[in-house]
Every structure is written in structure tokens, then in C-alpha cells.
Amino acid sequence: MDARQMKIKAAEAALEYVEDGMRLGIGTGSTAEEFVRLLAEKVAGGFRIQGVPTSERTARLCVELGVPLKSLDELPELDLTIDGADEVDPQLRLIKGGGGALLREKIVATASSRMIVIADETKVVDMLGAFKLPIEVNSFGLVATRIAVDKLAARHGLTGDISVRASGDGPFRTDGGHLILDASFGRIPDADALARDLNAIAGVVEHGLFIGIASLAIIAGPDGARKLGA
Template sequence: MADIEQLKRAAGEAALAFVEDGMLLGIGTGTTAEAFVRALAPKVRAGMKVTGVPTSERTLRLCQELAIPTATLETMPKLDLSIDGADEIDPQLRLIKGGGGALLREKIVAAAAKRMIVIADETKLVDTLGAFPLPIEINGFGMIATYLAIQEKAKGLGLTCDLTLRRSGEEPFITDSGHLILDASFGRIPDPEALSRALHDVPGVVEHGLFLGLSKDALVATANGVRHLKA
């Protein structure tokens, strides 16, 4: 297998083929999304006119560092294209996202875009979602009640669920929107749609990292080149 960093760069560079002058872009979070940002910067310096809506403060800082024009979703609520990475991709292009802690903003931006393209290396392809822990963004108020409710919902679907509060050092990890994240290890999620509905029924759940039906295209870098997968 090729070097993972090389594959990420290849996926990021491949996404440039879908970026047109004048586009309003949703720009994701994570190392593969950052590879796209770094590939985009020379195009912008050469005169390409694009404006990006970053999905995290981390991505915003990188765009500013590379002089890529940015705006907020409040000023640009409708986007042409969103480009983002994923932690897992199944054959239907259902995704697990949120390993970087930006899943809420990533999902809002993806839903605001006419088209979402996922960029990833081949290690992210899976037959069934769930080996990667599912990030669940929750409100800090009533955290234990929310924790227990999620476990009950999982049990009702016949799933075992090991929940871990994400931390940054000794302190709980806080998202850019001021929430906490529970990482839920299911092992396998045979029915992502049912789990999505169940999690949305828990009042303390703000959002979860199952991205279902949002992306019809994935650019997956392999040792033999970049594959364009379609849902």
C-alpha cells in the first residue's frame, strides 16, 4: 500500500477537477480535507476565484494562512460544492465522520451544498460501518441521562455500545459549537438509518456522525490511482 500521506494528497488533488471558477465551497475538517486546501491554494494564487466556508476553526485558520478567501454560512447559506473527508465509507457511500470533532458543522455545510464529494484514502473503505467509533455530539447538560438513553436505544436495536467521553488531555473535548462528544463503539452497524433515527430521538443528542444520503461521489486514492465511486 502506498504511503497514507501520499494517498491523502492524491485524493485532495483529484478533487480540484470538480472545482470551478466562482464556486462557493464547503471545506471540510481533517487531514485529507487539509490536503485539498493545500492543493487549492496554488490555484487561488494563480487567479481562481472561489470562496470557502470552513467547517471548523482549524480549517479556517489554514485557509487564512494560505490566503484562500472565506465566508460564513450565514453570509453564504447556499453552496455549490462541499469537499470533505470521512472516517469510514461503505459501498452505498454512507459515511462515519467526526473523528476530527467537527461533525455538526460538517453536516450543516454538507446539507447546504448542491453536491458533496468525499475524499479519502483506501483504508477508509469498509463493507459495514461501525469499526470506527461513531462520534455523537451531545449537550453538556444532562450528560449522564443522555449517555444512558443512547445505550438503551442501541440495546433496542440489538447493538452493543461502548461509550467513551472524548477528551483533550485531562479535560473533556469541547467542539467549536461548545458541545461534548461521546465516541460510540458498535463494532458493526447493520442498519445505519435505524440507528440514525434512534439517536435523533434522544433529546440530549445534538447530532451524530452518520452521514446518510449526503454524498453521491467519493474520490478514493489507492496505490493504483484515484477511484471515483458513485452511489
């Protein structure tokens, strides 16, 4: 089973949790896109959902495939969000935002009664941090914000490069128009404390540590899908 087939397996298992008539947060990333394709097939067969996308990219795919969408302002309370992750640990703490949609992903996930993560087994780690931690920041005061993040990392005993994400000839811009600092920490021994302290930095808009948000992870491997959590 190749990587894409594992992602499809995870998406198939997650689709079983989607009920007719649900208000559904629809995530971003390669695994979430497999979920959208499977969801579109059910919608074409008469299945009813109202979806809220977590990124412009997801919105475009949903429109292309005929998945009905609403804005989060129209549906401010959701039943379920299904989204991918860049890393997931045994406590269902996540790193998300490799695609740059972390702010919208977190807003949608926390507006939902439940969040289910779908991923292949390569995303499961004992400790978060091997994947670069995305930190979405305001462009105003970027240097000051970066210095503050550097100092915070040092207080936490974290080392590694913290760089502004690039795209083409310039910096990457999120759907909200912000920049992203990618922090190569390697290992984050206390993700809960780091998440809390990053929130206290004025120039930080959001970060990719999703703590206490996911209630279930569906992990696909060569032998099929397994579950982490309840």
C-alpha cells in the same frame, strides 16, 4: 505510495470538480487539509472561489494559505462541499467526526448542492462501525443522554463501550462547545435506522452518521484514485 501521498491523490482528483467562482464548503481532517493546500495554489494563480470552512482548524489553515472565506450566514447556499470521512461504505454512507467537527461538517454539507468525499482506501468498509461513532451531545443532562444512547444501542443489538471523549485533563469540547460520546459498536447493520433514532434523543445535538448526503467518493490507493458513486 504512503498514506499522505494517497490523500494528496484523492485531493487532486476532487479539485477537478471545483469550478471558478464556486461557493465551496471546505472540510476538516488530514485529507481535507491536503485539498486546502492544493486549492490555495490555484487561488494564488488567480482561481476564484468563496470558501466556507467546517471547523476553526480549517479556517485557520485557509487564512494562513490565502484561501478566501465567508461565513455560512453570508453564503447560506453552497455549490459543493469537499470533505474527508472516517468510514465510507458502498452506499456512500459515512461515519465522520473523528476530529470533532461533525456538527459543522453536516450543516455545511447539507447546505450544498453536492458533497464529494475524499479518502484513502483504508476508509472504505463493507459495513460502518469499526470506527468509533461520534455523537455530539449537550453537556446539560449528559448522564441522562448517555443512558438514552445506551438503551437505544441495546434495542439495535449494538454492544461496545460508549465513552465521553477526553482532551488533556478534561472532556473534549467541539467548536460549538458540546461534548462527544464515542460509541465503539464495531458493526452497525442498520445505519439508516440508527441515524434516525439517534436524532430523536433530546440531548443529542448531532451524530456522525452521514446518510444520503454524499453523492461521490474519490478513493485513493496505491494505483491512483477511483470513484464510488456518480
